[in-house]
Amino acid sequence: MMTATSTAAARARTPSAQPAAGRHEVAERIAGTLQLLQDHVAITRRIVRAGDSVYEAGERFGMLHVINSGFFKTINLAADGREQVVGLHFKGDWLGFDGIAAGQYGCDAVALDTGEVWSIRYDALLAACARHPQLLGVLHQAMSREITRDRDSLLSLCTLSADARVADFLRYWADAMAQRGLRHDQITLRMTRAEIGNYLGMTLETVSRALTRLSREQLIAFPERGRRDVQIPDVQALGAYVQRSLAPASTTLQ
Amino acid sequence: MMTATSTAAARARTPSAQPAAGRHEVAERIAGTLQLLQDHVAITRRIVRAGDSVYEAGERFGMLHVINSGFFKTINLAADGREQVVGLHFKGDWLGFDGIAAGQYGCDAVALDTGEVWSIRYDALLAACARHPQLLGVLHQAMSREITRDRDSLLSLCTLSADARVADFLRYWADAMAQRGLRHDQITLRMTRAEIGNYLGMTLETVSRALTRLSREQLIAFPERGRRDVQIPDVQALGAYVQRSLAPASTTLQ
DNA sequence: CGCAAAGTTGAGCGTCCTCAAGCAGCGTGG
DNA sequence: CCACGCTGCTTGAGGACGCTCAACTTTGCG
Structure with missing residues (x-):
């Protein structure tokens, strides 16, 4: 069915739903990221409550945000008013990548309950990355993961x-x-x-x-x-x- | 309908389907990117024909790829054999971002006809970015655009x-x-x-x-x-x- | 020329949407 | 304190959009 090339299952990559593997790895990665940010970048902490938005579509981009605690959704807005929840985000996830290219955010990021976000000026982050290449690696991995997850969503949605x-x-x-x-x-x-x-x-x-x-x-x-x-x-x-x-x-x- | 907050249309961001605006800007941006890469990074050029894959899911990540000409699709594979075309890519687009976080590519990138891709070692690119911050900006914008586009796909698909x-x-x-x-x-x-x-x-x-x-x-x-x-x-x-x-x-x- | 792959079109059906009614939880105010 | 209204949730009945299955046509290639 579909456009299956018949060997698809055979050579499929490691499952995205690896049951219990890597639990601690993720927790440690997140802790490491937060520590790294704390040590080398200027952070603005902010407590949010359910319904608060971290940023809104159209707002001028200048900061990236990292979730320290809480749950968030991102909502994509079309020009005609259609709106679509395009992502769910938990502790350690980054928010705001969509704003880099356009110079303004492309969606709303809204808190689903009480939580804390760390906001970081993008230019300051880049400067810190220049001094600490490890930080740049972390940033790129986060963007990469975001892309992978969006595609997994597409896959689920379609199949x-x-x-x-x-x-x-x-x-x-x-x-x-x-x-x-x-x-x-x-x-x-x-x-x-x-x-x-x-x-x-x-x-x-x-x-x-x-x-x-x-x-x-x-x-x-x-x-x-x-x-x-x-x-x-x-x-x-x-x-x-x-x-x-x-x-x-x-x-x-x- | 849906979860419309009623004011959605009013404050919607600039349409993603801006009719004719920015045509030349995009072409110039792409030309600039290609020039920048040519000048500062070691590039491996490769001609591909329809059906050739630039990389495949599971393959060890080490390179990013930029399309110089031609048309490409990316196919996401699930562990159970489901496969899903998750992206279409044209001149100036980057391929391979999904591999950064996992250390291996997460999808297949396949040529839809004859074209040319430029492959760049990721580590060499990072080194070049350190010397030329402009290059880093280009890279981030490309990743950001990828995220935005995936979300637009989700929006279309759902609405x-x-x-x-x-x-x-x-x-x-x-x-x-x-x-x-x-x-x-x-x-x-x-x-x-x-x-x-x-x-x-x-x-x-x-x-x-x-x-x-x-x-x-x-x-x-x-x-x-x-x-x-x-x-x-x-x-x-x-x-x-x-x-x-x-x-x-x-x-x-x- | 003949076969395989790709595409079109039709008929029937199933999943999911639409519309509608009723219920539950909860804060407000008489 | 309870009526009241509001929002969110569940459940049902009917219908529509898109899928499945099937037949046929067209295109491309050996």
Whole structure:
């Protein structure tokens, strides 16, 4: 199906969903980055609350931002008013790369709950990079990771059914938590169904139905009355569910 | 609709589809970049033919690549064999950013026809950037543009109907040609319907039907027998078509 | 010339969207 | 304190857009 070159699966790269590998590596990388910034660059710390924006589309670019804590979304705006959640961002992620080329930010970066961002003047950062090449490496890796993640989003969006996309979304969030040493057996979705749906390219009703189906299949559970908290007994089972939905019938064949 | 904050249209950033503005700027920027590379970095030139890959997923990262001529696609591979065209690339675009963070490329970069790529060792580039800060600026802008474009793809994918997506795809391609001073009233699609469909998140049949409908509406025409060449009498009309399909009925209301 | 690959078109169907109703949580004010 | 309204969430019924399957045509190449 699709434009498969038949050997695709055989030579596929290391899975982006590597189950538990590299948890500590990520946490350490983030700690190292934050330390590096603290030591060599002038930082402006800022506490944000849910709904606060770090920057907005059209604003003149001058700073990059690093998340020290909290959860953020980036929203792309089209000239005609369409808006699209294009990214979710956690501790250690950078915000604002989209502004470098255009000289102004291309999207809104909004806090999903209370958190702290470190803002760094781009020119000061470049100057610091000149003195500490390690810092430049960190910066480039962050941009590279951003590109990779955006493409993974495209892949999920185009190849997965609505239910699988929701499962993949939960898996992605839980993985991000696990990698950062945060609680990941139970996550609190800080987005409304409408926001999740927007991010995943579906309506809020479809999100709701998908969550209901996933909980019927015991892949997730809602411990509280308010269904914002999602319990994930087994993250790998979510990945398996995604795989299963790719091969509707022929799983055991061959 | 969606999660519109009602003022979205009012404060939307400058349109990503700025009609004809900045054509020469882009061509000049590209010429400047190529000159800069030529002057200060060791370059390996390579001629590629349709189907040749510049790099493949999983390959060890060590080089970045700049397109001197030709057309390229990047294909993302999932561990399970799903594959997805995640980007189209033209003269002046960079290839390989996705490899920086992981140490290995995360996708395939494949030539869509004959072209020339310049390959540059990443470490040598960084060394050159240290001597010529201007080069670093160019590099960052290219990465930033890549991020912006991926997000624009996400936006189109999530908010547009199949027909509008095809129209937007043609508009995007024509714009890219125009910006580079290439012929843009008639473009030659160097991809099969299946590839276009994969890129746009739809089947090849839907692509075919969309093209038929667009030609019925006189927005495009097929000058040759083989329907690979697409004539676009008025690029702006394609943009208008996309807008129209967003507001099914209420265009003149309010 | 003949075969394989690419493309077009049609019919039927399924997934997801639309529209609608009802419920739950929560802050406000009478 | 509870009615009230608001926002967010769930669930159902019906319909549409796009997918699947299939037949046929066209193009390109050995």
